[in-house]
Amino acid sequence: MTRALLLENPHAIADSILTDSGIDVIRVKGALDENELIDALDGVDFLGIRSKTNVTARVLKARPHLQAIGAFCIGTNQIDLAATQAHGITVFNAPYSNTRSVVELAIGEIIDLTRRVTVKNSRMHRGIWDKSAEGSHEVRGHTLGIIGYGNIGTQLSVLAEAMGLNVIFYDAAERLALGNATQMPTMESVLREADIISIHVDGQPTNLNIIGEREFHMMKPGALFINLSRGFVVDVDALHKALVSGHLGGAAIDVFPEEPKKNGDPFESPLVKLDNVILTPHIGGSTEEAQYDIGRFVSAKLADFNHSGSTDMSVNMPNLQLPISADSRYRIRLIHKNTPGVLATINHTFADAGANIGGQILSTSGPTGYVLTDISSELPTEAIDKIRQMKDTIRLTVTPL
Known part of the structure; x- marks a missing residue:
């Protein structure tokens, strides 16, 4: 089983x-x-x-x-x-x-932070009535800076623009700007110009602490900061310092360098006592x-x-799909080192065994190759053993069809 x-x-x-x-x-x-x-x-x-x-x-x-x-x-x-x-x-x-769930959370947090909802909410819970427009703004006309313009960043760009925000972005790769968004030449240029910064980068090690004390200092006084991407991309102590000093107007953080393993475990962060910070337990995609x-x-x-x-849409293997024909009896899956001549060796081995190949496809990616071979005759067990023992073979699997 x-x-x-x-x-x-x-x-x-x-x-x-x-x-x-x-x-x-x-x-x-x-x-x-x-x-x-x-x-x-x-x-x-x-x-x-x-x-x-x-x-x-x-x-x-x-x-x-x-x-x-x-x-x-x-x-x-x-x-x-x-x-x-x-x-x-x-x-x-x-x-x-x-993607949509993360973007909707970002949009909600942009509005909440701009309207200072988190501060008003905190004070109401302490029994303080504070009906004042001071520090509260519409999002319309403000500039949203997006760091990381991938699947999430681009959809956030579209929805934010529909709400009247001006959108600028930076990505390490060249990206097509959607709508009226403007690609900026550096991350620093986004940080200096945006009223709201939202981070949407991936988990590459090079993104470790890309936002720290130096980057927070670049941001406009009163800027708002949102991180729904990875916990390790932000220096939390530097963020705490920027918030306590008043340099940043507020933040929304959904991911953290260290997170509890399961629900109910204790959570600790220097941000927990700040009423201008929205803290959520890594729920960006949790709808x-x-x-x-x-x-x-x-x-x-x-x-x-x-x-x-x-292996269609696999992140680490060559992406292959081979339709199963009616006369195929076995599918041979071979993951191998990407060296010249592997396919020729496989087919010579099957031919010597008298096997009938009904379909075959190969692709390589980096150091790895992947071959799918359908056999429409009896299973050539000796040939299978020879291929399994090849020095370039990583894994061989036989699936009856």
């Missing part, structure tokens, strides 16, 4: 999709540390995680039989992708499924709609991989 272990409570739609495809599902609440994960993966073929479980090289070395990992989230920086390639373990994520879409998308990718070997 093929088994899948799901951690961190992805949507229940994942269970039904995986079960319907013949995969037995095991759920464990919360995240697991390295040793716990190694123990839990005994006899498991597929792993499903969200953002808090780290899949390290040590975990993968200890459980090399693992076939695929589904990240029920956008980012994959919690997974050692180089190690997954080395072991032939395919990784899928959900790069678009929660029922987004979690349903993520659960459906990632589990469908795992199920399709289990059935056909499809």
Whole structure:
């Protein structure tokens, strides 16, 4: 029986999709540390995680039989992708499924911070009636600076412009500006010009503390700051200093350098006592709609991989799809080192065994190659053994069709 272990409570739609495809599902609440994960993966073929479980090289070395990992989230920086390639373990994520949810939270926080809703709310809860327009503004006519103009940044750009905001952005890559948004030459130019700054960068190590004391000092007095991307991209102590000094007018933070492993665990931050800061527990993508879409998308990718070997939209393997023909009897999946002549060797080996190849496709990406081969004759077991023992073979799987 093929088994899948799901951690961190992805949507229940994942269970039904995986079960319907013949995969037995095991759920464990919360995240697991390295040793716990190694123990839990005994006899498991597929792993499903969200953002808090780290899949390290040590975990993968200890459980090399693992076939695929589904990240029920956008980012994959919690997974050692180089190690997954080395072991032939395919990784899928959900790069678009929660985009709208993150953008809507950003829009709500822009309005709340601009209208000083968080300050008014805090005072009301302390029994203080403060009906004053001082410091409260409309968002219309203000400038939103977006750092990171990918899937989330671009959609935020469109919605913000529809609300009357002027949009400027910076991205390390050249991007097509949508609507009337303006691409700026440097991140510093965005920080100096924007009234509101929203961060939407990925989890690359180069983004560590890209916003610190120097960057906060560049921002306009009274500027508002939003981070819904990664906790480690912002120096929280520097942010605290900029808020306490009054240089920043407010902030909204959804992600943190250190986060509790599960609901109910204590949370600590120097920002907790500031009433001009919105703090949320990493819920940018936590709407029922987004979690349903993520659960459906990632589990469908795992199920399709289990059935056909499809790696369409995998983040670490060459993306391949091969339709299954009516006369195909076996599908051979070979993940191999990207060296010249591998396909020729495979086909010579099958030909020598008298095997009939009904369909075949190959693609390479970086150090890794992937070949799908359909056999429409008897399974050439000796040829399979020879290919499995090739020095360039990383993983070979035979699936009856």
